[in-house]
Amino acid sequence: MNADELKKQAAARAIDLVRPGMRLGLGTGSTAKHFVDLLGVKVASGFDVLCVATSEVTQAQALSLGIPMSTLDETPELDLTVDGADELDPQLRLIKGGGAALLREKIVAAASARMIVIADDGKLVQRLGRFPLPIEVVPFGLEATRRAVVAAIAASGAAGDLVLRRRPDGEVLLTDGGHYILDAHLGAIAEPERLAQALNMVPGVVEHGLFIGLASGAILAGADGLTILGRVE
Numbered sequence: 456m457n458a459d460e461l462k463k464q465a466a467a468r469a470i471d472l473v474r475p476g477m478r479l480g481l482g483t484g485s486t487a488k489h490f491v492d493l494l495g496v497k498v499a500s501g502f503d504v505l506c507v508a509t510s511e512v513t514q515a516q517a518l519s520l521g522i523p524m525s526t527l528d529e530t531p532e533l534d535l536t537v538d539g540a541d542e543l544d545p546q547l548r549l550i551k552g553g554g555a556a557l558l559r560e561k562i563v564a565a566a567s568a569r570m571i572v573i574a575d576d577g578k579l580v581q582r583l584g585r586f587p588l589p590i591e592v593v594p595f596g597l598e599a600t601r602r603a604v605v606a607a608i609a610a611s612g613a614a615g616d617l618v619l620r621r622r623p624d625g626e627v628l629l630t631d632g633g634h635y636i637l638d639a640h641l642g643a644i645a646e647p648e649r650l651a652q653a654l655n656m657v658p659g660v661v662e663h664g665l666f667i668g669l670a671s672g673a674i675l676a677g678a679d680g681l682t683i684l685g686r687v688e
């Protein structure tokens with residue numbers, strides 16, 4: 456079974472968690488896309504939900520499927536967010552932002568009573584950091600912010616190169632919020648909490664892709680079936 460089929464299986468299990476009348480956060484990425492597709496099928500048969508998207512891409516997908524959409528201004532408290540991840544460890548600490556949606560993803564997850572991660576089991580790692588950590592920064596003062604980020608990473612005991620993310624056409628990538636992303640190639644993050652705190656202190660850093668204490672459970676699909684981490688019900 457390929458990774459995309461596994462992602463779909465994880466998404467299908469997460470659909471079972473959705474109850475009528477729920478206010479849902481919709482994630483971003485190829486795994487979350489499966490979840491939104493399956494939710495669209497439910498909605499088409501009359502199922503009642505109200506959703507908030509974590510990106511313009513997900514918003515467009517959900518609207519195209521007829522899913523009722525809201526905003527965090529109109530609906531500031533959500534029951535459940537279902538989203539993918541680039542990496543997760545056994546303590547449900549995540550790296551997110553491979554799809555450049557980390558800022559909205561974190562705001563939506565934080566506004567949700569529960570966040571459930573859906574992924575293929577290749578995303579599970581013993582130590583975070585093999586996937587480059589996305590750090591969203593404002594364009595103003597980029598070089599000064601970059602140097603401060605390098606210092607924060609060093610102070611937290613980590614090390615690695617920072618790469619300004621570009622689109623396939625070579626242009627600097629802009630997030631939905633109009634920011635840049637620096638991808639930190641750290642290899643391994645010994646103390647994710649310490650690094651997260653250090654990055655939170657840097658002016659110019661809007662958000663980073665370490666999601667700590669946000670996910671309550673994870674549904675991981677592998678060749679031998681589904682694995683549940685934490686609580687999903």
Ligand code: 5RP
Pocket residue numbers: 482483484485486487538539540541550551552553554555556557560
């Ligand atoms: C987007 C994300 C995605 O959840 C993450 O990149 C996983 O994507 P995929 O499901 O395509 O593997 O954080 O910002």
